[in-house]
Amino acid sequence: MADAHTDIAKHVKLYIGVFIALAVFTVITVAASQWDIGHRGNVALALVIATIKGTLVASVFMHLKWERGMTLWVTFAISAIFFAVLLLVPVLAVSDAPPGVQMGTWG
Amino acid sequence: MSSHTLPYTVESHPVTGLYSGKFGTWLFLASEVMLFGALFSSYVLLRVGAPADGPGAWLSHEEAHLDWKIGGFNTLVLIISSVTMVMAWASLKMGNLKKGKTYLAVTMALALLFVVIKLTFEYLPHIQHGLVPSHSTFFALYYTMTGLHALHIIGGVVVIAYFIGPGSALWAKNPEYYTNRIECTGLYWHFVDLVWIFLFPVLYLL
Numbered sequence: 001m002a003d004a005h006t007d008i009a010k011h012v013k014l015y016i017g018v019f020i021a022l023a024v025f026t027v028i029t030v031a032a033s034q035w036d037i038g039h040r041g042n043v044a045l046a047l048v049i050a051t052i053k054g055t056l057v058a059s060v061f062m063h064l065k066w067e068r069g070m071t072l073w074v075t076f077a078i079s080a081i082f083f084a085v086l087l088l089v090p091v092l093a094v095s096d097a098p099p100g101v102q103m104g105t106w107g
Numbered sequence: 108m109s110s111h112t113l114p115y116t117v118e119s120h121p122v123t124g125l126y127s128g129k130f131g132t133w134l135f136l137a138s139e140v141m142l143f144g145a146l147f148s149s150y151v152l153l154r155v156g157a158p159a160d161g162p163g164a165w166l167s168h169e170e171a172h173l174d175w176k177i178g179g180f181n182t183l184v185l186i187i188s189s190v191t192m193v194m195a196w197a198s199l200k201m202g203n204l205k206k207g208k209t210y211l212a213v214t215m216a217l218a219l220l221f222v223v224i225k226l227t228f229e230y231l232p233h234i235q236h237g238l239v240p241s242h243s244t245f246f247a248l249y250y251t252m253t254g255l256h257a258l259h260i261i262g263g264v265v266v267i268a269y270f271i272g273p274g275s276a277l278w279a280k281n282p283e284y285y286t287n288r289i290e291c292t293g294l295y296w297h298f299v300d301l302v303w304i305f306l307f308p309v310l311y312l313l
Contacts, residue, residue: 008200015197019190026182026307030175033312046308053304061193061297063290069124072133079137086144090152102159 018060025053117283132291136298143302146252150309153244166245168311172238173249177228178311181221182303188217189300192293199286204278207289208271214296215267218260225257252306259299266292 029049033042059065067073115127123130157165168175195210233239233246240247270289277285 005201008197012194012197015190015193019186022186022189023183026179026186029308030179030312033175033308039313043313046313047305050305050308054301057189057297057301057304061189061300062294067125069119071123071130072125075133075137079140083140083144086141086148087151089148090155093152094155101156 014060018056021056022053025049025056029053117281117287126287128287128291129294132294136294139298143252143255146248146255147305147309150248150252153248157244163244166243168313171245171249172233172236173229173311175311177224178307181224182307184217184221184224185300185303188214188221189297191217192296196286196289196293199278199282199289202282204275204282208275211267211271211289215264215271218264218267222257222260222264225253249310253310256299256302256306259302263292263296263299266295 029046032045032049035042035045037045113127117126119125120127120130125133154165157163191210191214195207195214198204198206198210238246240250270285270292274288275285277288
């Protein structure tokens with residue numbers, strides 16, 4: 001029981017650390033958006049920062065860092081494949097635009 | 108009438124390695140990834156397909172009167188609520204119900220603050236200026252994505268309120284089962300936070 005308490009107390013320190021990291025990354029997200037590196041560069045940078053933040057939330061707050069069951073990871077893999085397919089739709093639309101239709105401007 | 112006890116509410120299932128509530132929550136969240144994934148995909152498709160200028164051109168966040176300071180503040184509100192949610196679980200894990208319920212109450216207050224800010228400083232002024240879903244493709248998507256997200260917040264508030272109130276009676280009977288239920292609520296709550304982490308830059312900054 002005492003060990004369980006010590007473990008949770010360690011977790012709490014990690015939670016506070018992740019909170020600080022998330023707050024800092026939010027400030028970086030805003031600052032990076034003011035940096036003119038072209039639309040594509042800004043989009044890529046913002047998504048990279050959001051992915052880092054999302055990974056921190058999922059691994060620490062959602063306890064994935066401590067999960068070992070393969071079933072869960074297989075579920076994630078299937079889910080990730082479907083998500084990738086969904087995001088592939090706009091890519092296919094841009095690469096197969098009808099003649100005269102300009103796509104991919106991200107106006 | 109015989110009473111049945113659900114299996115694997117506390118101990119891990121031999122196949123999944125998780126207690127059943129947690130596995131069920133993760134399956135639900137996998138379906139939520141598809142739901143929000145489809146909306147993000149639609150956003151990208153409609154944005155890259157919008158004409159560069161003239162009628163139907165994509166609205167910039169300045170033209171849409173979306174203030175990053177309000178969105179950024181709400182991002183911090185949700186991040187703090189994620190911390191208080193996980194602290195509620197940690198407190199229960201250490202056997203402190205009172206502290207756990209206090210953290211849950213703070214989480215609920217922060218969730219309501221998020222919704223109030225969204226309504227007062229964004230939805231209502233936008234609607235008063237005619238910036239409604241039929242105004243443009245941008246606003247149709249903006250209201251769909253943020254509205255669906257806000258509905259998830261309200262759903263979370265209902266669940267948290269239940270576990271602060273009548274649902275907490277389970278603690279007296281089986282504290283570990285109650286703690287696991289809070290962990291599952293937390294998984295959902297962190298997912299809602301995670302979706303906002305992506306919505307904020309996409310809608311307010313890019």
